[in-house]
Amino acid sequence: MKILVAIKRVVDYNVRVQVKPDGSGVATDGVKMSINPFDEIAIEEALRIKEAGKASEVIVVSIGPNTAQQQLRTALAMGADSAILIESDVEIQSLKAATSLLNIVEKEQPGLVIMGKQAIDDDNNQTPQMLATLWKRPQATFVSKLEVNETTALATREVDAGLETIEVTLPAVISTDLRLNEPRFVKLPDIMKAKRKPLDIISIADTLNGFNDNELSIQKYESPQPREKGIMVESVDELVSLLKEKGLV
Amino acid sequence: MSKILILAQHDGVAINQGTAKAVTAAKQIDGAIIDLVVFSDNVDSIAVEASKLSDVNTVHAVSTPTDQWKLAAGIAPKIAELASNYTHVFGPSTTFGKDIMPCVAALMGLNQISDIMQVIDAKTFKRPIYAGNAVITVNAPQDKIVATIRTASFKTNDMTSGSATVENHDNNNDQNETRFIELQSGNSERPDLQTAAKVISGGRGLGSEENFELMYNLADKIGAATGASRAAVDAGYCPNEMQVGQTGKIIAPDLYMCFGISGAIQHLTGIKDAGTIVAINKDGESPIYEVADIGLVGDLFKVVPELMEKL
Numbered sequence: 001m002k003i004l005v006a007i008k009r010v011v012d013y014n015v016r017v018q019v020k021p022d023g024s025g026v027a028t029d030g031v032k033m034s035i036n037p038f039d040e041i042a043i044e045e046a047l048r049i050k051e052a053g054k055a056s057e058v059i060v061v062s063i064g065p066n067t068a069q070q071q072l073r074t075a076l077a078m079g080a081d082s083a084i085l086i087e088s089d090v091e092i093q094s095l096k097a098a099t100s101l102l103n104i105v106e107k108e109q110p111g112l113v114i115m116g117k118q119a120i121d122d123d124n125n126q127t128p129q130m131l132a133t134l135w136k137r138p139q140a141t142f143v144s145k146l147e148v149n150e151t152t153a154l155a156t157r158e159v160d161a162g163l164e165t166i167e168v169t170l171p172a173v174i175s176t177d178l179r180l181n182e183p184r185f186v187k188l189p190d191i192m193k194a195k196r197k198p199l200d201i202i203s204i205a206d207t208l209n210g211f212n213d214n215e216l217s218i219q220k221y222e223s224p225q226p227r228e229k230g231i232m233v234e235s236v237d238e239l240v241s242l243l244k245e246k247g248l249v
Numbered sequence: 250m251s252k253i254l255i256l257a258q259h260d261g262v263a264i265n266q267g268t269a270k271a272v273t274a275a276k277q278i279d280g281a282i283i284d285l286v287v288f289s290d291n292v293d294s295i296a297v298e299a300s301k302l303s304d305v306n307t308v309h310a311v312s313t314p315t316d317q318w319k320l321a322a323g324i325a326p327k328i329a330e331l332a333s334n335y336t337h338v339f340g341p342s343t344t345f346g347k348d349i350m351p352c353v354a355a356l357m358g359l360n361q362i363s364d365i366m367q368v369i370d371a372k373t374f375k376r377p378i379y380a381g382n383a384v385i386t387v388n389a390p391q392d393k394i395v396a397t398i399r400t401a402s403f404k405t406n407d408m409t410s411g412s413a414t415v416e417n418h419d420n421n422n423d424q425n426e427t428r429f430i431e432l433q434s435g436n437s438e439r440p441d442l443q444t445a446a447k448v449i450s451g452g453r454g455l456g457s458e459e460n461f462e463l464m465y466n467l468a469d470k471i472g473a474a475t476g477a478s479r480a481a482v483d484a485g486y487c488p489n490e491m492q493v494g495q496t497g498k499i500i501a502p503d504l505y506m507c508f509g510i511s512g513a514i515q516h517l518t519g520i521k522d523a524g525t526i527v528a529i530n531k532d533g534e535s536p537i538y539e540v541a542d543i544g545l546v547g548d549l550f551k552v553v554p555e556l557m558e559k560l
């Protein structure tokens with residue numbers, strides 16, 4: 001069984017992003033870029049399934065600019081076998097991403113597609129569900145525990161009410177939550193080795209088969225409204241009387 | 250003219266407040282006609298509950314086989330089918346809505362507008378990106394819109410005095426490739442974290458699962474729900490459903506009191522709509538004080554017992 005892992009190049013999670021003064025976007029020039037943290041968990045999970053002898057091959061795919069090769073190389077250094085960059089110079093929206101990924105899925109015929117539940121830039125949380133829908137295969141979203149068997153997978157999902165377990169027939173799409181695993185660190189020899197692993201670059205246009213663009217238009221970026229400055233109190237008594245004054249307790 | 254279909258979430262007994270918040274968002278679209286769709290294997294009784302939501306015209310009650318109504322695969326096709334008569338399809342931005350609505354959008358050939366925090370007009374909305382560090386204004390040029398509603402941004406619409414018409418439907422979807430196995434839930438006697446007016450929340454500073462009892466006791470003392478930071482959940486001090494933040498629950502209680510939480514940006518995302526934020530931490534330099542309305546620097550193990558006595 002092949003596993004396909006989809007990853008996205010995003011602004012590193014440690015960067016505090018700033019909206020550009022003209023409201024045209026967020027400042028990304030010279031900002032550190034990384035693999036979306038949820039996607040890094042997806043890579044790790046795929047590698048663990050392969051290492052457990054339940055998969056033969058891990059292919060990692062990304063849609064993004066040419067520079068996204070860096071993130072694919074990192075994934076290869078973690079242990080993925082090969083990589084595909086679907087090159088796009090412009091940001092694409094979820095439905096187009098899912099359509100493009102479907103094209104790769106149809107070529108590669110993976111038993112599992114694993115990807116992060118959301119990208120930490122647009123926070124959309126859509127592409128895995130859309131891919132599953134377009135592919136007409138089951139989905140297990142927000143997964144914090146995964147047990148893969150021959151023809152099925154048992155997935156524990158983090159839901160508002162607690163932990164939900166579902167079983168899906170393979171092939172299926174899994175979207176990862178934070179507690180699924182802790183991704184491994186990449187070692188230097190692996191980085192060297194990753195340079196020799198195959199990385200194909202294809203144009204996004206070649207994956208879309210005349211897909212009809214139904215994009216949303218982003219009109220403006222702005223900074224969130226800051227909260228008003230608060231006050232510091234010195235004692236519990238002072239705190240309690242303030243809370244009572246505001247009628248909160 | 251906007252016709253809005255809202256996916257109603259429920260637990261088999263009661264309608265989730267996230268549904269009523271989605272109704273509030275829908276009401277902000279001028280002249281909107283608002284209908285609900287609810288799925289259950291025992292749909293008659295839950296449809297009665299749904300029909301009590303004010304400002305709702307019709308409840309589409311879709312009889313759906315056992316457990317199928319909990320699964321995206323079981324219900325998304327029916328929502329997309331009903332959507333042909335609507336301009337908008339909304340769902341609450343809960344894990345339930347987030348799982349299902351993108352499937353509906355894909356079936357309709359649309360991108361979804363996730364986490365609407367403000368309605369500008371029938372086709373224009375604001376939503377947060379980058380964990381709330383930026384807000385974008387999104388316009389949908391298409392005839393139809395699929396969206397999830399960020400529940401912390403809207404008040405709960407009245408859920409008791411409505412009198413919507415109930416219309417019955419069947420759901421012939423007999424998919425069997427996704428199977429519900431079980432739901433493990435904390436089954437707390439405390440108020441629901443997502444909708445509580447008061448929340449007591451603990452972080453890594455609590456130091457252990459045993460010490461989290463301090464949070465539970467204080468919450469019970471003032472009738473609050475309990476929450477936690479990701480660090481506390483990761484450390485195993487409390488269950489995952491208590492996590493507040495970017496990837497946990499986004500909440501907007503009147504009072505949010507947090508103890509031993511430093512205030513990572515991912516956590517602040519989850520609480521920035523709270524009425525009054527109270528922070529108690531031993532490190533006065535913690536980022537939590539940047540958003541706190543009232544801050545007290547001190548040892549929570551001394552502060553909490555004193556609060557137990559004085560509140």
